[in-house]
Amino acid sequence: MVVDRVADALLRGVExxxxxxxxxxxxxxxxxxxxxxxxxxxxxxxxxLVSNLMERGRMPGLSSKIEAAFLQPQPNDTVARFDYEAHLxxxxxxxxxxxxxxxxxxxxxxxxxxxxxxxxxxxxxxxTVHLDIVDYPGEWVLDLALLDLDYAAWxxxxxxxxxxxxxxxxxxxLRGVDSAASHSEPTAQKLAQTYTAALHAARAQGAQDCTxxxxxxxxxxxxxxxxxxxxxxxxxMTRGSLGREMARRYDAYxxxxxxxxxxxxxxxxxxxxxxxxxxxxxxxxxxxxxxxRVAMADLLGAFKPGRTAFLTRLLMGRRVDKVxxxxxxxxxxxxxxxxxxxxxxxxxxxxxxxxVDFSGAKTHAMSIAALRTTSEEMRTHEGRxxxxxxxxxxxxxxxxxxxxxxxxxxPDQLLNPARSGAQAWxxxxxxxxxxxxxxxxxxxxxxxxxxxxxxxxxFLLADRxx
Numbered sequence: 001m002v003v004d005r006v007a008d009a010l011l012r013g014v015e016x017x018x019x020x021x022x023x024x025x026x027x028x029x030x031x032x033x034x035x036x037x038x039x040x041x042x043x044x045x046x047x048x049l050v051s052n053l054m055e056r057g058r059m060p061g062l063s064s065k066i067e068a069a070f071l072q073p074q075p076n077d078t079v080a081r082f083d084y085e086a087h088l089x090x091x092x093x094x095x096x097x098x099x100x101x102x103x104x105x106x107x108x109x110x111x112x113x114x115x116x117x118x119x120x121x122x123x124x125x126x127x128t129v130h131l132d133i134v135d136y137p138g139e140w141v142l143d144l145a146l147l148d149l150d151y152a153a154w155x156x157x158x159x160x161x162x163x164x165x166x167x168x169x170x171x172x173x174l175r176g177v178d179s180a181a182s183h184s185e186p187t188a189q190k191l192a193q194t195y196t197a198a199l200h201a202a203r204a205q206g207a208q209d210c211t212x213x214x215x216x217x218x219x220x221x222x223x224x225x226x227x228x229x230x231x232x233x234x235x236x237m238t239r240g241s242l243g244r245e246m247a248r249r250y251d252a253y254x255x256x257x258x259x260x261x262x263x264x265x266x267x268x269x270x271x272x273x274x275x276x277x278x279x280x281x282x283x284x285x286x287x288x289x290x291x292x293r294v295a296m297a298d299l300l301g302a303f304k305p306g307r308t309a310f311l312t313r314l315l316m317g318r319r320v321d322k323v324x325x326x327x328x329x330x331x332x333x334x335x336x337x338x339x340x341x342x343x344x345x346x347x348x349x350x351x352x353x354x355x356v357d358f359s360g361a362k363t364h365a366m367s368i369a370a371l372r373t374t375s376e377e378m379r380t381h382e383g384r385x386x387x388x389x390x391x392x393x394x395x396x397x398x399x400x401x402x403x404x405x406x407x408x409x410x411p412d413q414l415l416n417p418a419r420s421g422a423q424a425w426x427x428x429x430x431x432x433x434x435x436x437x438x439x440x441x442x443x444x445x446x447x448x449x450x451x452x453x454x455x456x457x458x459f460l461l462a463d464r465x466x
Contacts, residue, residue, distance in 0.1 A: 206288025
């Protein structure tokens with residue numbers, strides 16, 4: 001009967017609501033965002049974190065809180081799954097190699113069985129906490145700045161950045177465009193290819209803020225009109241003109257690419273780790289270090305409601321309540337220099353930390369290595385004892401010892417010349433080598449060897465695992 005069907009529907013609705021409330025109360029979820037600019041090590045970080053949470057022999061700080069951890073299907077069926085198994089096999093197989101880096105958004109769910117502490121801990125059974133890890137490119141987060149800029153303002157800023165990067169050929173090509181001419185799709189595509197090539201070249205030289213981010217990591221938008229626009233000087237806005245079409249596509253990129261990314265992924269995060277390749281920037285020189293400082297400030301602006309009306313409406317009181325800044329590849333330095341790397345990282349992101357602290361989030365900086373690839377030794381050179389690291393070079397497979405240079409104890413010795421526009425370090429060089437993953441790095445009951453991954457997990461997760 002109709003009444004019976006209505007009663008059944010109501011009962012199912014009540015049961016569904018009960019399940020939802022029960023899940024929220026007794027099986028809470030932590031959404032952890034993992035981001036960083038290219039080559040910061042996002043894929044390796046997530047793989048190592050998950051493996052070390054499931055096999056906790058190298059995680060002393062968390063081992064007493066967790067009874068078990070296991071992978072489960074992710075709740076979002078429309079987002080790619082982070083390919084944990086393939087990445088772990090790449091890092092720890094018979095011929096270990098680095099997995100492919102982050103190119104789009106992916107997720108992974110790790111369910112963690114935790115025994116409550118305190119007086120009632122012995123009387124209660126373990127509870128489940130779900131850790132949803134969201135992997136996304138930092139280049140896409142930098143696009144938040146575009147929401148504050150119309151096409152003309154973005155064009156002016158981008159032309160200035162192209163000049164600073166020394167992209168003279170690209171500037172000449174863009175400034176030679178007649179924006180009042182009728183739109184031609186082959187012309188638009190050729191210009192977009194030229195501009196995209198300039199972004200890739202600038203990033204290879206150490207540039208950090210290379211927006212729009214999807215030009216570098218297009219995902220499934222490659223070749224679409226949304227990624228076929230360029231900056232133009234004094235763009236004409238007459239109907240049917242190239243300038244007007246460039247402005248229209250720029251606005252479409254903001255509305256249909258940038259805003260949905262923040263709505264669907266970014267706005268739902270609880271915790272965030274930002275991985276930073278500080279050593280790579282040091283190797284590239286003062287300009288790259290200052291680019292990194294500015295990029296971190298822009299990236300962290302995304303965590304503060306109020307920067308744009310769109311973001312304020314979107315967050316509706318939600319915010320990330322813990323942010324960890326982690327300098328990666330600490331295994332490229334002898335441990336005697338880790339304190340200097342951490343101090344430099346803290347100083348480098350101070351402007352960004354101030355913005356986040358203002359919104360009430362807790363922040364912390366540290367230096368880590370998600371996968372340790374080197375061993376340490378001391379060597380005597382010109383009467384001095386130097387701490388070096390040894391590993392297998394990525395390009396040749398040969399073992400080599402590296403002394404990357406001595407980091408100063410005062411970070412201002414690096415940040416001041418970077419801010420003042422110095423072209424090179426005055427009295428030091430900072431070398432960098434790319435190492436292969438070390439073979440046979442897993443042991444029974446333990447995840448991959450690391451540096452301070454347990455402390456990173458402690459800061460990000462421990463308060464929610466009690």
